[in-house]
Amino acid sequence: MKNIIYVNVLGGPPFQYVLSKLTKEVNVWVVQTEDIAEAELNDLKSLINHLVMPEDIPNNVSLITFLSDLAREISAEAIITFDEFHLDEVSQVNDKLGLKGPGSSVTNSLRKDVMYTFFEKHGLLNRKFFASSNPTEVLNHHIDFPYLIKPSNCAGSLGISLINNQEEADDLESILGKTTQLIEETIDTMPYKSHLKSQPLIKEGMLVGDSSCWFGENSPYADYISVEGVVINGTYHPVAITQNLPMIYPFTETVSMSPCTLSVDKQKLIVDKIKPCIESLGLDYCGTHTEIKLLANNEIAIIESAARFAGWSIIPQIEASFGVDIISEYMDIVYNKESQIKSDFFNTLENKKAYSATISLLPADEHSQPWKEQIVYRQAPDLTSVIAPSSTCQFTPYIMENDVIYPMSEMSGAWNSFGKVFLVAEDEETLLSDIESIRKNLKTLIS
Template sequence: MSKVLLVHAKGGPPLGHVLSRAAARADVHLLALSALPPAVAGPAGRLCASVVTPADALREDADAHREDLVSLIVARARDVGADAVLTFSEYAVVAVAEACAALGLAGAGDAAALARDKRLMRHTWRRHGLPQPEFRPVATETDLYAAARDLPGPLLLKAAWSAGSTAHQIIRSPHEVAGAWARSRAVMAESAQLGYAELHVAEADADFVVEQIVTGSGAGWFDEPGWGDYVSVEGVVADGTFHPVCLSGRMPTVEPFTERASITPALLAGDAQERIVDLARRAVDALGLRDCGTHTEIKLGADGSMWLIETAARFGGAMTVPQIEEVFGLDLVGMLVDQLLRRPVAWPARALTPARAHGAAGSLVVLAVDGRGRAWRDRKVWDFPAASADIPLSRGSRLSVVAESSLADGQVVPVYDPAAGANTMAALCLLSATDARTVLGDFETLVDELPRVLPAARPEEVPA
């Protein structure tokens, strides 16, 4: 049986989902660069031919011939005789791509950094004349002051190598520059301590980009209110050719731009979906990727306008991959493993539409803010049984919690920090329903009802 080295780090689809699908296609050797979620540690031992833990990786990294992450991955791949190497984590994409190139294996290719570093990505798209917000790369507070003078506001400061909406700061006037700069840098340092940071590029937490905030609008794209003003095109690049899979819709973000929910499929008319997919195709083609999943986010505006937000050289995170499997019956993890092993794969000829969907599914990030983005009045304790029992959902809807991405029941829900984004989430919930409208409506109910049904935290439980 073919052998696959799976490099695990923070982020991406749930590891349990990935392992079970990959192990059905090949012998999986797991190289864990971050701690395994407790719910997955047991199954990993049964599903994998070998498991190297973070402590093991550090000991190996101390060897002279394994002085960096790429060398570590290459050495481990050779040790196990891997026929393919892959990762589903944003933070390991570049290292894995470089390791695959060194091993002569299929992978994202030399252009992987273009789909990771937001500065390089935007410069590439500018050269190709693709629609995107005006931007400036910034490396110092002085750079940020200059950009604030040059670009029409408001502006959004982003870490060039971040993910999960972390370190985002809105700048409405030049006097906010110093505070935004200090806060974004602090959040990136905090994220690195939590394991949510680029693993291969030295001092990546010092790289930033600032861009103009464009005015989005879901009106004219969706037939009903409640949808966010951006979508994502899920796809894959196989032998250099982009294959769109489907589109996912969103609820409105929480300020500044923290994602609250993803819903599959996005309820778009056929002609609108085709226009969006065409822009995603041009964005991915411009980056020159070879063999990898893709996740392209696109901002929607009035009168049919669109702007590229970003493209990643991996599948969408959170529950995007399981949602697609449930709704469209596609095992994207298994299909990508086959692609990297050079087996024939029947990728969709065109992006799948809502008419092809069997029901709908969505994932909700639980944040301590209401539907208008206002902080909960009181501190609460996460209690999924209470939420699932006491919040009325639509007939036929099924709600579950993603244990490996959620607090344990009884833990205090963090205060939402706009700069930290998803780092302050309490839980990740999956909802399955008859259609996407129902998912959206049930999520709105959940957001409204959670602060009512969750138990209040006792004073002694609240962190100082």
């Protein structure tokens, strides 16, 4: 039986979902580089036979060396991760051992300041930007209002600030200091990542979207979508488009939904435009998650593109909505069982089976207005009491009973989330109604 190594951390699809696919035909050795909650640890142990915990990795050995030695010891045929922060190490080990992975150009899909140069060459950046590791240079470089300040190598909207006018810009030095402090504090919780503390900051013009141009007037949907796909031997294959509900100000994502309700022509326009750009990044074998801003006049801009499958439950959404098991299809290629991906983007569009969503549980109401006070998480919510009888849902908490849920922090992005709900409904109207009901009643149900 084949052996593979899966580096499991916070990012990417739920590990329970991933491992249910990986363990069908192979022995999976999970390398857990960070501490994990007891309930999740029990889930992990129930799914696999080989688990490497953080304390099992010698302090004086780099993660690259450890993974390389383990791979040789067990004759691993694949080393994979879907976590943003470990793609670089895993790619280096794969290259070193001649295994399939994102490849030596993976930095092009990790560093935003690097990937922006590729977007710009393909006419898909559509904003000015400046990047520097020197905060003073970022402070002094002129970008028209409104503009963003963001780290170049983070995820989950961590550390992003929106500067709308001169009054807010007068406080920019303080904002840069808070951004740097937040990045450093977050990275302190991540083993092997101290080098990211010195990452460049980016100052960039804010993209102004137009959801009505794409979805129509009075649509509930946000002006950004994501395209989920894979790269196989350098060729990009889009799989499905995910749409979203509006963010909580300024950039905290709330709800992702499948299938996308844009017309087939509009979806084709998007994937045709981004395909050559994604392929120019020089990736070899990997999942992709490409975030797109929908602009006026049927124009688009790429916000960012990661060399990994999407997080939350977006990949399970694709399977629930279309019957496409993209993890297994990708792994068949990694194992050399198949040479090409089976799922075709346009066939996928015609095979809608259900409507599904991931709701990020945030301290905010159904209108994305933040709660004004902290509350204590008392119990897992009975969500079946507030959704349609025909719908199903799965609740995953990130906290323990009696933990405190604090009010929203604008710069913390996805780190504000205290759990998620994976929801499946029979039609679009029911899905939207269920989402609103869960968000409206959440505070009462958990306290």
